[in-house]
Amino acid sequence: MEHSVDEDGVEMETQSSDVMEGNEGGAALVESKAFCSQHGDNVYVSGISNACGDVVEQIRASSGVITSPGWPFEYPSRINCSWNIRANPGEIITISFQDFEIQTSHRCGLDWISIGTYKNLDGYRACGSSIPAPYISSQDHVWIKFHSDDTLTGKGFRLSYITGKSEEASCESDQFHCANGKCIPQTWRCNTMDECGDNSDEELCVHPNPPSSSSSIFSFQPCSFDQFPCVSRYTRVLTCLPPSLRCDGSIDCQDLSDEIDCDAPACSELRLQNFYGTFNSPNYPDFYPPGSDCTWLIDTGDRRRVVLRFLDFKLDGTGYYGDFVKVYDGLEVEPRRLLRVLTALDSRTSVTTIISSSGQLRVHFYADKINTARGFNATYQVEGFCLPWEMPCGGNWGCYTEQQRCDGYWHCANGRDELNCSGCGEDEFPCSRNGACYPRSDRCNYQNRCPNGSDEKNCAFCQPGNFHCRNGRCVFESWVCDAQDDCGDASDEDACPVAVPTRVIAAAVIGSLVCGLLLVIALGCTCKLYSLRSFERRSFETQLSRVEAELLRREAPPSYGQLIAQGLIPPVEDFPVCSGNQ
Incomplete structure (x- = not known):
């Protein structure tokens, strides 16, 4: 298992090939995203992307439909298909089956579909012809795997899913608000399936002919030879359409099957x-x-x-x-x-x-x-030319529409679309449509005069003493090049000289003073030592004066004879005495 973080900041777990059952060759992750509105005016639809073979298709759409290959006709034998649905952090995933027919076997050991999280991939395995109960995840991701062997096949399955929080204060108009706070599609209401999790979506429902365990209220008979089946994009009900609707440039099927593999439109x-x-x-x-x-x-x-x-x-x-x-x-x-x-x-x-x-x-x-x-x-x-439904701002300042007039937002750089609005005085501009106004002098001066801050938005110019950021904001000029991103886009810190922090400067000055003081002390000690050595050397090399020589001269000690003559030492017998002849 590997962990990674995708571009939206969602932590992802991926499986290595040795743990993907039935995918021995290694599974590639294929990311499938749908940028859709809250109700999925563009939902994920299986069958369009290849999720079978050596591919695990990762789905990020908030809702969608997944079918077995070939549905509602028989699925191929010896296939392995994998889907990974990922919701936003903190959301859960609800899966509901609308059609289900997979070869029956003991413990679903031949053909099967499994749903679960990564650590419990086969925790929910189903086969047969009875529609399985809805699956409600406990985490923000779900793995779906479909397997068929080389024997019998069936019609397969069709399921739909939706992601969302387990509790919502309110739901959209085309959704049902469960008693536990969950939101599900209205089409899941009264379908004999507990998608809410508390069965509140099945209360007060009338089912005159409850479906048996071997049949489905979503069962569908194949279309005639001159028709093709698809889920209607408008009713979300499986129906048969005439061939005239195929490749006509208009999408009628929710899975786009009527416009797939068509010649490119004449554009x-x-x-x-x-x-x-x-x-x-x-x-x-x-x-x-x-x-x-x-x-x-x-x-x-x-x-x-x-x-x-x-x-x-x-x-x-x-x-x-x-x-x-x-x-x-x-x-x-x-x-x-x-x-x-x-x-x-x-x-x-x-x-x-x-x-x-x-x-x-x-x-x-x-x-x-x-x-x-x-x-x-x-x-x-x-540029400088207005569309027929627009009014000029004057000069080369652009244009604005009647709907943009006096809405509190400057669509003209000179503010002409917000000038002389009802409820404001001369040369005043409205903050919004609630009646508050502000003078031109308060426009773009980094001082919020309006509660909604509209006087500081979309600034083409700034008041004197302010800096104009690239994103249209105004900040004080004193804040430019202060090593702080005040604009929000760092434009106030562009092309600034390298500024050394004061703390670094102070440390450098103190260090320089200490080093200078140590240098002075070292020089003083060196000079003193040199002076002492020089004086000592001069004292030995300089000639003595006559007076100094007399003071320093010392007499030689008396000889041995003189000492005997003076009686200072006794004579020694047979001591050789030097004569004048010797």
Whole structure:
């Protein structure tokens, strides 16, 4: 088992190949993400991605549908399929079966489906024709594994799942609020299955013909030869559709099966040559067809720059690359002129604005054949030119709509869209639509005058004595280059000289003083020693004066004869006496 942390900060556990039963060749983890709204206007659907073979498909969508290969027809023999559903930390996963027919065997030893957490993968194993009870996880991840041997097969299974907290204060309009606080889809209400966990979703229900253990209220008969089965995207009920609805560019099936493996929609290249205009993904606001490949060439015929805005943007992020939009500065595909690549990660932003360097732009939209989403709606205009439903801010300050007038947010850099609003005095601006106002002098001075802080948002300029951050905030100029990120994007600390901390400077000064003092003491000692040595040497090398020589001269001691003559010592017999002849 390995632990890793994905880009969202969620700790992940992955299994090595030697513990994945029926996957001896090693299991690869394939991440499948769906950027969807709370109810899954884009939910995960199995069968579109290959989860069988040497692949474990990791699912991050908040809801979805998983079916056995070939459902509602017989699944193949000798297959191993694996799915790993991961919810947000603190959430649980609820799984409910709608159709179930897997070969019956003793202890489900032949064909089976197992559901559980990593440490207890086979804790919930099922086979046969009876719909299993709903599975409610105790953790934020669930492993699902489907296995078939080389003997008999069956229709397989269809299950749906939803992730969420075990207790919620309220639920959405298309959800049922369980007595224990849990939220489940309304379609699970009164289906004879306890998805709530306290059976509150089955109370006060009427079942005139309760299903037997060998049949399912979700049983489905195969369609005729001139029809194809799918779960309706609108009713979420399995139905049969005529072939005329296949590959018609409109998604009718929840699993996109009516638009999979179709020829790419006729989108090609569209040339837009007005000063302004709008364009959108195919079928917008409905889902765009899988495999869409569209290009818009914007050529205004003017030298002024083009302002491109994506007012609504939602792409699918499943698959290896996911769907994307590329915007080029000019009409040609040149990597060095690529301005922006928009993916499903940009679906969370409100409005995305891209500005060219000339009057030309190239917008390329590509969608794979795995999943789809709502798409996008975009506008373009020559800089300084307003759309018909917009009003000018004046000069080159942009434009604003009637809905943006007096909403407390400066859409014009000069504030024209917020000037002279009802309830405010002359040269005053509203904080919002609640009546509070503030003067121009309080705009962008790093002092919140409005309760919601709108007077400090979207600042194009700052009051004197303030620094304008890249993110539009204003901070005091004295806070620039103080080694503190006051802007929030560190722009107040860019291009600053290297500042040495005061503590380091003080330590350096004190150390220098100590070193200097020690050096002075060492020099003094050296000089004193040198002086003493020099004096001693001079005392031996200098000639003595006559007086000094007389004082220092000493007489020689008396001879032996003189001592005897003076009677200081007795004579010695036979002591040789020197004569004058000798």
